[in-house]
Amino acid sequence: xxxxxxxxxxxxxxxxxxxxxxxxxxxxxxxxxxxxxxxxxxxxxxxxxxxxxxxxxxxxxxxxxxxxxxxxxxxxxxxxxxxxxxxxxxxxxxxxxxxxxxxxxxxxxxxxxxxxxxxxxxxxxxxxxxxxxxxxxxxxxxxxxxxxxxxxxxxxxxxxxxxxxxxxxxxxxxxxxxxxxxxxx
Amino acid sequence: xxxxxxxxxxxxxxxxxxxxxxxxxxxxxxxxxxxxxxxxxxxxxxxxxxxxxxxxxxxxxxxxxxxxxxxxxxxxxxxxxxxxxxxxxxxxxxxxxxxxxxxxxxxxxxxxxxxxxxxxxxxxxxxxxxxxxxxxxxxxxxxxxxxxxxxxxxxxxxxxxxxxxxxxxxxxxxxxxxxxxxxxxxxxxxxxxxxxxxxxxxxxxxxxxxxxxxxxxxxxxxxxxxxxxxxxxxxxxxxxxxxxxxxxxxxxxxxxxxxxxxxxxxxxxxxxxxxxxxxxxxxxxxxxxxxxxxxxxxxxxxxxxxxxxxxxxxxxxxxxxxxxxxxxxxxxxxxxxxxxxx
Numbered sequence: 001x002x003x004x005x006x007x008x009x010x011x012x013x014x015x016x017x018x019x020x021x022x023x024x025x026x027x028x029x030x031x032x033x034x035x036x037x038x039x040x041x042x043x044x045x046x047x048x049x050x051x052x053x054x055x056x057x058x059x060x061x062x063x064x065x066x067x068x069x070x071x072x073x074x075x076x077x078x079x080x081x082x083x084x085x086x087x088x089x090x091x092x093x094x095x096x097x098x099x100x101x102x103x104x105x106x107x108x109x110x111x112x113x114x115x116x117x118x119x120x121x122x123x124x125x126x127x128x129x130x131x132x133x134x135x136x137x138x139x140x141x142x143x144x145x146x147x148x149x150x151x152x153x154x155x156x157x158x159x160x161x162x163x164x165x166x167x168x169x170x171x172x173x174x175x176x177x178x179x180x181x182x183x184x185x
Numbered sequence: 186x187x188x189x190x191x192x193x194x195x196x197x198x199x200x201x202x203x204x205x206x207x208x209x210x211x212x213x214x215x216x217x218x219x220x221x222x223x224x225x226x227x228x229x230x231x232x233x234x235x236x237x238x239x240x241x242x243x244x245x246x247x248x249x250x251x252x253x254x255x256x257x258x259x260x261x262x263x264x265x266x267x268x269x270x271x272x273x274x275x276x277x278x279x280x281x282x283x284x285x286x287x288x289x290x291x292x293x294x295x296x297x298x299x300x301x302x303x304x305x306x307x308x309x310x311x312x313x314x315x316x317x318x319x320x321x322x323x324x325x326x327x328x329x330x331x332x333x334x335x336x337x338x339x340x341x342x343x344x345x346x347x348x349x350x351x352x353x354x355x356x357x358x359x360x361x362x363x364x365x366x367x368x369x370x371x372x373x374x375x376x377x378x379x380x381x382x383x384x385x386x387x388x389x390x391x392x393x394x395x396x397x398x399x400x401x402x403x404x405x406x407x408x409x410x411x412x413x414x415x416x417x418x419x420x421x422x423x424x425x426x427x428x429x430x431x432x433x434x435x436x437x438x439x440x441x442x443x444x445x446x447x448x449x450x451x452x453x454x455x456x457x458x459x460x461x462x463x464x465x466x467x468x469x470x471x472x473x474x475x476x477x478x479x480x481x482x483x484x485x486x487x488x489x490x491x492x493x494x495x496x497x498x499x500x501x502x503x504x505x506x507x508x509x510x511x512x513x514x515x516x517x518x519x520x521x522x523x524x525x526x527x
Contacts, residue, residue, distance in 0.1 A: 093375075094375065095374055095375020095376075096374050096375045096376055096377075097375045097376055097377035099377060100375030100376075100377065100379075101375070128450055129374075129375070129376045129377045129450075130377070132376075132377050132378070132446065132447075132450070133376075133377030136377065136378075136380075136381050136443075159450075162449060162450055166446050166449075167446075
């Protein structure tokens, strides 16, 4: 029996506000992402947010404001309110892939997930590595072409092509919602 | 307090005093045990059975120092053993210098020394001299290692050098390329390939001996271990040295599927990625099948492939030929593809 989970990557304040170009890209992407998650929750699909948390000694934590930090307890590390609901699960991660030194696989196994829908940012880094890692671990991987974002559009385009070629089925958010809905009933 | 109880390396371990002596005599030497021939004097005096020797030296700064199927200690022995062996020499003696950062856990040092011991034992080399230095926090990253090695050409061993290469020579690659780089990079950045793609780090001297011996005298012309710069850089260096073109069938180059996948994701060409246990061999075509048979029977040569030929043209260019027969130039690597992999 198919069981789905949506995994978001780095939908955090620091990542969304890194610089002007990023803020612009995220502002376009976020409303649709929020809507999608709401609809998926109505289907009973689990939503798992991967939250990047790095140490104070990490070079990415140096010389920047608290809002742009990914350290524990910083303003930047928070998951964006637009995508977070009480029923969601948050998995902290130290690196790019959501499976690297995390309990993500344990969470997925406990929920008996068979198919993962991988969303978030950035497409060519965390989304791509998490998708590959999920594929290696035997999950069917779906990636929404309009549910992922990079600062530069060309990075998303190339990463989507790569994922479609190697490890994932690429569809739109709407197509994925309909597909999951049909396969649940 | 004994060095074992201190649990971490401290600056006093490098002062030359009692603590330094204890570190060497009680900790390091006890782990290297049967493979350590040092006499705690200023130099080692060694007997050699040959008029010619091969010598090499290399420094190892890999980050992270521990990886899926090895560590910096294993690489430091494999790198030097392989450098000696590809010249045709029998690796005999190794020196070992450790530059350690204050705070390095003794348990980590112990694991590294255990790997050095096990790898040296497998390669049948002895560690004849050593040095330890301790530097302040931040002056090195945990531990850097230098090894130097001596190999001999006794029993009429053939010296394998570029001038032996001839037009028409076959070119063999002894294993999947790029795995070491992808493994290390994946561990460093958490890319998700670290358990799928393992380092190829291995001492290859026994496999090399088997290949040379079974191929017959004069049949193996050159070997290179494909470390930094990978196959692409080595082939360019060889083409320049032998003043001939080299033609490689791109589809024949052994690349693990996941390594190709990761390389494509990262936008790097596996042909330039570093390896720690893979060779390129130039040989007389009459011996190719025998060499491949020998390689494939060895655990470090299972994925060996004939990949190309030395051409008669003398422009020193390396060509890659795809399955449609289209030729492209495999350029030399400018700079380094990825940092601190070995």
